[in-house]
Amino acid sequence: MLDDGKDFGLTPRHSFETSSRIPTRSFPHAPRRVAAVILITAVLMILFLQLRSESETGEPKSPEVAGFMRVAHSPIFIYSDSGFTEENGTTGGSGSAEDPFVISGWTINVSWGEGIFIYGTTKSFVIRDVLIDSEDGGFSWDRYGVRVEGAKNGRVENCSFSGVAGSGVHFRDCENVMIDGNHFTNCTWSAWARECTNVTIVGNEVTKCPAMGIGIGACSNCNISHNEVWDCGPDAVGFSLWGMENATVYSNNASYISQIGMTIDLSSHVRVTRNSVICTEYWGLQFSRFGNSTFADNIVANTCYWYWLSTGGNCTYYHNDFINSSDYSRSFLSAPDEWDLGYPQGGNYWSNYIGSDDFSGPDQDIPGPDGIGDIPIVIDDEHNLDHYPLMSRCAPLAPPNASLQTEDDTGNITTQFTFDAWNSTDDEDPVVWLDARWDWQGDGIWDTDWTREKTVTHQFQSPGQYNVTVQIRDDDGLTSTTSVRVTVHEVEIPEFNAVLPLILSIMAVFVVELQFRKRP
Ligand SMILES: [Ca+2]
Ligand SMILES: [Ca+2]
Ligand SMILES: [Ca+2]
Numbered sequence: 001m002l003d004d005g006k007d008f009g010l011t012p013r014h015s016f017e018t019s020s021r022i023p024t025r026s027f028p029h030a031p032r033r034v035a036a037v038i039l040i041t042a043v044l045m046i047l048f049l050q051l052r053s054e055s056e057t058g059e060p061k062s063p064e065v066a067g068f069m070r071v072a073h074s075p076i077f078i079y080s081d082s083g084f085t086e087e088n089g090t091t092g093g094s095g096s097a098e099d100p101f102v103i104s105g106w107t108i109n110v111s112w113g114e115g116i117f118i119y120g121t122t123k124s125f126v127i128r129d130v131l132i133d134s135e136d137g138g139f140s141w142d143r144y145g146v147r148v149e150g151a152k153n154g155r156v157e158n159c160s161f162s163g164v165a166g167s168g169v170h171f172r173d174c175e176n177v178m179i180d181g182n183h184f185t186n187c188t189w190s191a192w193a194r195e196c197t198n199v200t201i202v203g204n205e206v207t208k209c210p211a212m213g214i215g216i217g218a219c220s221n222c223n224i225s226h227n228e229v230w231d232c233g234p235d236a237v238g239f240s241l242w243g244m245e246n247a248t249v250y251s252n253n254a255s256y257i258s259q260i261g262m263t264i265d266l267s268s269h270v271r272v273t274r275n276s277v278i279c280t281e282y283w284g285l286q287f288s289r290f291g292n293s294t295f296a297d298n299i300v301a302n303t304c305y306w307y308w309l310s311t312g313g314n315c316t317y318y319h320n321d322f323i324n325s326s327d328y329s330r331s332f333l334s335a336p337d338e339w340d341l342g343y344p345q346g347g348n349y350w351s352n353y354i355g356s357d358d359f360s361g362p363d364q365d366i367p368g369p370d371g372i373g374d375i376p377i378v379i380d381d382e383h384n385l386d387h388y389p390l391m392s393r394c395a396p397l398a399p400p401n402a403s404l405q406t407e408d409d410t411g412n413i414t415t416q417f418t419f420d421a422w423n424s425t426d427d428e429d430p431v432v433w434l435d436a437r438w439d440w441q442g443d444g445i446w447d448t449d450w451t452r453e454k455t456v457t458h459q460f461q462s463p464g465q466y467n468v469t470v471q472i473r474d475d476d477g478l479t480s481t482t483s484v485r486v487t488v489h490e491v492e493i494p495e496f497n498a499v500l501p502l503i504l505s506i507m508a509v510f511v512v513e514l515q516f517r518k519r520p
Helices: 022-057 499-518
Strands: 076-078 090-092 101-104 106-109 113-119 125-128 131-133 143-149 152-157 160-162 167-172 175-180 183-185 189-194 197-202 205-207 212-225 228-232 237-250 253-257 260-273 276-291 294-296 299-309 316-318 321-323 327-331 410-412 417-420 435-439 455-458 464-473 479-489
Touching: 106 113, 143 152, 167 175, 175 189, 189 197, 212 228, 228 237, 237 253, 253 260, 417 464
Parallel strands: 076 113, 101 125, 106 131, 113 143, 125 152, 131 160, 143 167, 152 175, 160 183, 167 189, 175 197, 183 205, 189 212, 197 212, 205 228, 212 237, 228 253, 237 260, 253 276, 260 276, 260 294, 276 299, 294 316, 299 321, 299 327, 410 479
Antiparallel strands: 090 101, 417 455, 435 464, 464 479
């Protein structure tokens, strides 16, 4: 009863499969049929192996990791121009201004001394994309991430420093110094230059710093711009600037600092403009022996105090916003300062000003308001008055600047798209304080709640083009929005693998069999 299978409820789909018929019908053609099957299978297997080989040796299947892999390296010590060698971690360059020596791509752990120490060199060099870390943090005077002394034309850019119990980057007695675009986390004194000329410290980010964010000591021709220091303590000064002659301090941000936002001591011919000092637990500003300088268009907000101590005089303070700070004082003055630009340009905005604005004109005696308080604000005595205090803020709170990137703008319905909004910025708030929410389709309906996380993944359910949109919100509730367009395809044909040739081979066998069966 097993010969036709019917007793088991099975009906053979092809009668030629019954064993009783195969010998008589197929035997005369068997060699040709077997040969044909072997041939087809062989061709398919060769095709499969060839494709597999190409996929393994050709373009990598997975996308390259963003950036590059750093390689562990022991600490690097260079004591002369001839020390820029491969053994010392130098990866390129000739030492000229156009083609500096490059030390790049390393991870260096600092357990004592320096991660990189360069002394007495004159050739141009750049330390780039190096990660220097230390496990312990804390305080140590003789620990350095990068230490450069008595050298010229050195640059540290796009490096990361973490947990260095001492100085992250320290230049001393150097000419032409550049500290550019680095990240510092939990480094005791993050970045500083002492006794140097031509110093540029720009675009660095400092956080969790226990003592000092950005520092200058006895340097001339300095440019300190676009640096952010935030969330630092317990004994932190955001910007500690001492002994500067001829300097620009522009568009820096110090926020959520435990002690002092910015100190400037013994300095002259400094332009301090468009900086913000926000939310310090103690002093916002501490200026002493600060003379012949300009302090304009800055925001000092939510600090306990701001004060000027023993000023050098002859400074001009104008168009600053002094907001929600409980006290200010000025003492031991050597010379008066200017606190306004005259009428009608005016002076500064003081949030604690209690005067009114009913009159206008240089003497504030013409009926009608003009946006300037009718009575001067006395800083400390009759020589230091803001004659024209402003009734409203000079610098309106700036909305954030949303930024959005994606590694892949094309994929299919199985793709996990990654979106990154960490390059968003805000004049007042560090990026970690900015909120983000997401709209996957760009249909105006937000698909997530507000979150401080700014790297997200999303998988689209159906093919199409999507304007993925992120909205960034700052601490003041101001927002900005940006989008990227992604294209989502149907799921792609599975890769040519072992299953496909097997299926094709089986089909081929049946096709060949059928052809032979049809022949008389
Ligand atoms: Ca007025
Ligand atoms: Ca803002
Ligand atoms: Ca939506």
